[in-house]
Amino acid sequence: MDTELSEISTFIHSIPPFDSLPKQVLAHLVRELTINYVRKDDYLPPKGINEPRLYILRKGAISCRSADGELVSRLGEGDLCDAFYHTETNAQSNSQTATTSQLQVHTDEDCLIYSVEATVLQDIGGRFPSISDYFSQNSAQRLKNKMTQVNEEAILSSTLMNTAVSNFYQSPVASISTNQTIQQAAMQMNEQGYSCLVVVEDDNPVGIVTDKDIRRRCVATGLATSAAISEIMTRDMCTIDAKSNAYDALMMMTAKHIHHLPVTKNDELVGMVTVTDLINNEGHNAINLSSIIHKANTLTELKEISQLLPKLQIRLAKLGSSADHVGKSISAITMAFTKRLIEMAEYKYGQAPVPYAWLAAGSQARQEQLAHSDQDNAIIICNSMKPYDDAWFESLATFVCDGLAECGFIYCPGDIMATNPKWRKPQKIWQNYFTDWVETPCPKALLNSCVFFDLETIYGDVALLNKVRKQLLIKTQNSTLFIAHLTKNALNLRPPLGFFRDFVLKQNGKHRATLDLKHNGIAPVVDLARIYALSEGISAVNTIERIQQAAGTPSLTRGSAENLIDAFEFLGMLRVEHQAKELMRGETADNYLSPKEISKLEREHLKDAFKVIKSLQDARQSSY
């Protein structure tokens, strides 16, 4: 009698979490089902049903609206509706998630609906926790569990991401005083077996010296080994906080092309981490790629290397890397390309007439770039520049932007590039720009200039941008009008809650419905994070860092921050996987996801992610 009710069983078995049930339990569950036919423009629960039940949509479409009539979700074939599953509203549910008891569930079409009593599922849940977990959680919790699982996969394939630098650094740091000689330094390196020493003055680290410096700056130049070590040390030393993850350390070293990185704890030097320490733990070749870029001498060579970028992205995606990991790797490599091009330009046109910095804007600045996205860049120049100096900067900008375009980073469609004279200005003009945007926030100008609130120095004098940023953040924190305008703009992009339903409706038509992951999912989170950062004076640019730092401030509760990061990571992961598939087929990577590409479970999670984003957008809207 195995064909009995087989179609219903097969259907139920295809829906998470029931896909995890053994056959016998499934058969029992199917026996407990009730089938209802609910006509169009009616409401759930069907007449005569009062007890709590879970509804499973077999055919048709329903929409759930909150008490004030706003659409919360639209469900189609194979979707679960738990609006009437819990008898009482959960007193602990936070205000950002709608209480389900107030939902109005309306049939948009004739519906064939299966349902099962909550008590039956609770019985099954007693033996199969995957069932009870699924229905005891709200969407944010389900997403959280999903992301924990994803991270576990990532840990297996890449330990660096989830390991703090503190697990890798060597301590204590070998140090040497500024007034000691080069020869003493070389002897100390030999004795202790280090290739790198931190130079200290009155216990304060002031620089770093490596065996390579002795070779290049002393022996090769004929400098006396009796000269002070301070002569050959590198002064502007990068450091990393011990709490940072090891992957960030690796990326920092990749981008700056250095092999040693001093580690600090509360601004005090505690150790040193080397590339070798890290690379032994990491299989991928971002470092290699970066060092080949550094050695390239011609544009043709760079162009060849750039063709490896999609391959790296595929590889990272296959390793199960998180979107954060992929974004940081690709951004670090783009940074290496840009730096190499600038070095080539400086070689070609001579040294810059005045100090300057090359800035990356948008996704590269946020370290969320994927292979061959468009370039957004700008130049900030020291106020001492004379009008005729601009010729040099124009040459630089043209050389670098053209070079990046050759390497597959297409020109910015909005002309946000250093070649545009508007975005190649001295520090004081940049300061005026920001002041104008903040003080007279015309919505349209804001939309165009939003990209400049995410800026990072790629090359040159870091202090130029830092000063502008510091003043900007003081202004934005105190300008509610500006934040209100920014919020209004940001809320133009809403996650499409009816997306799945629309897709089902259009499945027989010519138009293949897709989801724009970038504009409908990722951008709204990036926008929210920017608003939190600007209202709370947070200087971080990376979206996850911004959310982490905003957590616990008046802008964002800790719980919401965690949910938002989970949603962002999940959307990012979908994008990375989607693009990897396209790149493997030799297609251009885009952001348009077809629901057919993803599993039913992923669709559930995607819906959960949208709900989290929407609830925080709503919270934001109501605060202005």
Added chain:
Amino acid sequence: MPSTTLTNSPLFGWLLGYEAKRKLLLNKAPAGALRDFLSVPMPCMATPIDKVAILAVDFETTGLNAKQDKLLSVGFITLKQQQMSLKSSYHQIIKTKAQLEESNVIIHHITDSQKEQGQALATVVEALLKALAGKVMLVHFSRIEKQFLTEACHHLYGMAPIFPMIDTLALAKRRLDKRDVAYDPSELRLANLRHKMQLPEHHGHNALNDAIATAELFMAQMSKANKDGKITLKDVLL
């Protein structure tokens, strides 16, 4: 459609009314399942269709001729207020002496060994009559169920009961005939009608699956035809 006896003819039903005929038969019926069935009043003809208690039924048989062929299995489920509970569903294979013909085995997936696990015809018909009491039988293509149940009752009780039926095929045919446009008879198949109503794919030939599929089709038909809720049992009865 060959009708067997006068008392089973539609003309007779029309003249006397189901209820009157039921009472008539009740007096003649031997004690037992048939008598119990006939002692429950039929639903009133003026009842709005949504409120009528319905039993969706499907038989699998060894052939189309009720005199020669045998009942293989019976499936049914109660439908009321556009709702069916699978708990109320029933599916039973019947133990018969007839050797299964190979071609039918392929259609119904019932093998001789499975059939041996079946129950006696009397037990299954009793269960059906018990469930059907006070309800209207819903089938797709009424000839099979009507003739095989009549034949089985003759065999078991020496007389046949009267049972009002709704036939989803007849309802669909009525609609198509009204349009005055030629149609392919295959359009009237259960799977094809369901497809037209955008109901889930259905692969038939299990008596219970088919009974459920028929009930779903009927609900979809009523959704189209009964928007104002004025359709009564009388309007849809065969």
